[in-house]
Structures are given as structure tokens and as C-alpha cells.
Amino acid sequence: GDSVTQMEGPVTLSEEAFLTINCTYTATGYPSLFWYVQYPGEGLQLLLKATKADDKGSNKGFEATYRKETTSFHLEKGSVQVSDSAVYFCAALNSGYSTLTFGKGTMLLVSP
Amino acid sequence: EPEVTQTPSHQVTQMGQEVILRCVPISNHLYFYWYRQILGQKVEFLVSFYNNEISEKSEIFDDQFSVERPDGSNFTLKIRSTKLEDSAMYFCASTAGSYEQYFGPGTRLTVT
Numbered sequence: 001g002d003s004v005t006q007m008e009g010p011v012t013l014s015e016e017a018f019l020t021i022n023c024t025y026t027a028t029g030y031p032s033l034f035w036y037v038q039y040p041g042e043g044l045q046l047l048l049k050a051t052k053a054d055d056k057g058s059n060k061g062f063e064a065t066y067r068k069e070t071t072s073f074h075l076e077k078g079s080v081q082v083s084d085s086a087v088y089f090c091a092a093l094n095s096g097y098s099t100l101t102f103g104k105g106t107m108l109l110v111s112p
Numbered sequence: 113e114p115e116v117t118q119t120p121s122h123q124v125t126q127m128g129q130e131v132i133l134r135c136v137p138i139s140n141h142l143y144f145y146w147y148r149q150i151l152g153q154k155v156e157f158l159v160s161f162y163n164n165e166i167s168e169k170s171e172i173f174d175d176q177f178s179v180e181r182p183d184g185s186n187f188t189l190k191i192r193s194t195k196l197e198d199s200a201m202y203f204c205a206s207t208a209g210s211y212e213q214y215f216g217p218g219t220r221l222t223v224t
Contacts, residue, residue, distance in 0.1 A: 032211050043116070044155070044203060044215035051211060089155060093211060099145065099168060100213060102155035 002027040006090045006103035013080055013110050021075040021106045023064075023090035031092040033057075033066055033073040034100070038087045047075075047088070080110045114138045116216035118204050124222045125194055133189045133219045135204030144187045145205040145213065146179065148172070155203065161187065194223045 006023040013019060025031065035047040035057070048057030053068035062077045073090060090103040117136045125131050137144050146158040159169045161179055178190045187206075191198055201220050205213040 034211075036215070041217070043118075043217035044205075046212055046214075049211060091155075099157040099160055099170075100147070100155075101157070102147075104152075104154045 002031065002092055002094060002101040004090050004092050004101050004103040006088075006106050009087075009105070009107040011106060011108050013108070015082055015110055015112050016079045017110075019075070019077040019080045019084075019108065021088055021090075021108070023073045023075065023103060025071050025073065025090075025092045025101075027071075027092055027094060027101075029094060030068065031094045031101075033064070034091040034093065035062070035064055035073070035075050036089040036091060036102075038089065038105070040086070044089065080108070082110045082112055084108060085110045114214075116204055116206055116214050118202075118216035118219050120219060121217065122220045122222070124224065127196060127223055128193050131191050131194055131221065133191075133202050133204075133221070135187045135189070135216055136185050137187055137204065137206030138208075138214055139185070141206035141208045141214070143167075143207045143209060144179075144181070145207075146189045147203045147205065147215075148200040149203070149218075150197075150200045158189070158202075191221075194221075196223050199223045 032051040034049045036044040037047045048059040050057040050066035056065045087105045089105045091100045144161040149155045159173045160167045201218045204216045207213045
């Protein structure tokens with residue numbers, strides 16, 4: 001079945017540092033790919049998505065590019081803020097009404 | 113902005129007891145899901161529901177689990193006889209049929 005692997009956390013950065021959280025997937029066909037974010041005490045929120053190869057999803061300064069050749073969807077942000085501290089989940093979806101396959105989540109801690 | 117709500121936020125129960133976790137999906141959504149996350153592990157799919165019936169379920173969703181949409185707004189997950197290993201965060205999600213699933217804040221279930 002499908003699987004998603006993302007880097008272990010926590011990732012600890014200082015404010016304004018560059019962020020990369022790695023995510024790779026294995027799937028039959030070409031899934032849509034997502035990054036969800038979970039702030040403390042809240043639910044999972046969709047951060048960005050890409051539905052086909054070479055698409056770039058972006059939102060709130062975060063970006064991720066769907067790389068079919070490396071089966072990756074790494075999350076990046078040029079300058080993190082303290083308010084970005086959260087758990088980030090990479091996920092894959094094989095069809096519009098299907099179910100999401102999640103990675104384990106990566107906690108990001110940003111200090112002032 | 114419409115959101116998915118879940119109650120209770122935290123449920124403590126004794127092993128062998130029945131629990132019902134409640135969700136109110138977004139009102140015009142048609143597809144409903146339950147996922148769970150055991151502490152430190154991946155978010156895992158349990159079941160999807162459409163047109164008043166289960167459309168897909170995982171191996172986790174055995175005879176101890178059931179789902180119901182008892183009225184036009186609620187979507188419930190029942191665990192008939194809880195086990196210690198059912199302790200997890202349970203997330204409800206809904207979608208209108210696009211690729212974006214909207215998640216609730218979760219119910220933390222603790223089985224003692």
C-alpha cells in the first residue's frame with residue numbers, strides 16, 4: 001500500500017532560519033500530496049497541496065514541489081517565525097474521495 | 113469560516129466500556145472520515161462514510177467499531193468494548209468531494 005515517510009523531529013530552529021522538512025512517498029500511480037499543520041490544541045489544517053508532478057504548492061511563506069523523479073514533497077520556508085512552531089504532517093491521497101496516508105509528523109520548534 | 117467540531121475533547125474510560133465519539137462535519141459536506149493517532153505514531157485511517165454507509169474501512173476498523181450518522185448533522189464513532197490499545201487521538205474529517213479534507217480538533221481517548 002501507499003506510505004509516506006518524513007524526517008524525525010523535533011526540528012529546532014532560531015527565528016528567521018531556513019526550514020526544510022523532508023517527505024518521500026511510495027504509491028501506486030501519482031497521488032496528490034499535502035502538508036497539514038497542527039498547532040497546539042488544534043486540529044489538522046491543510047497548509048498546502050500539489051496534485052500533479054512539478055506542481056508547487058505554497059501558502060503563508062511555505063512551499064513544496066511535487067518531484068515525481070525522487071518521489072518527494074519537501075516542505076521549505078525561507079524565514080521561520082516563532083508562530084510557525086507546530087507539528088507538520090506530509091500526506092498522500094490517491095483519489096478525490098479516497099483516504100489520506102500520513103507520515104508520522106515532524107515537530108518544529110522555533111525560538112526567538 | 114465553517115469548521116468540523118468534535119466532542120468531547122478528552123474522554124477517559126475504563127477498559128471494556130463503550131464510548132461514543134461525536135463529530136459535527138461541515139454542513140454541505142458529503143464524505144466523512146475517522147482517523148486516529150496513537151501517541152508518537154502516524155495518523156491512520158479508520159473508516160470513510162458516504163450516502164449513509166461505509167465506503168471504505170481499514171484493518172483497524174474491526175467489529176468493535178461502528179459509525180453512524182444519526183441525524184443530519186452528527187457523525188459518531190462507537191467503540192463497543194474499549195481496550196488499552198484504543199487509547200489515541202481520534203480525528204474526524206469531512207469533504208464536499210474535493211481533494212481537501214477538513215479536520216476537527218480531535219478527541220483524546222484514554223483507556224485505563
